[in-house]
Amino acid sequence: TRRKPGRIMLIDYSDLGRSLTDAGRSLKVTVIGAAKFLHDGGWDSTKRYFLVAANQSHKIAVVDSKEGKLAALIDVDKIPHPG
Structure with a gap:
């Protein structure tokens, strides 16, 4: 599949x-x-949610792995970078 x-x-x-x-x-x-x-990401402490930074969009995407859908798309002031 093409990205x-x-x-x-x-x-x-x-x-x-x-x-x-x-x-x-x-x-x-x-x-x-x-x-x-989308750039970098990681799991929350419950291992249910995966958070991934969208650097140049100034957003953080939160994926609910149990439901298989986007839980939130959070606007941030600065370029996000997890870690």
Whole structure:
């Protein structure tokens, strides 16, 4: 799949062994629209939410991995950089 700016791809690896043995099955991929210039990110302490900085957009995208959707797109004053 070609990378597109401003999109996050969630890939469900929970059924990987079965997917590899079943010729007709494939991994579940969820594409989530976010913000351009996604850069770096990391998990919150609960491992449910993934936060990723969109540096030149001055935003932080928060992805809910359990629901498979964008939980928030937070505007920030300065260029965000996690870490």
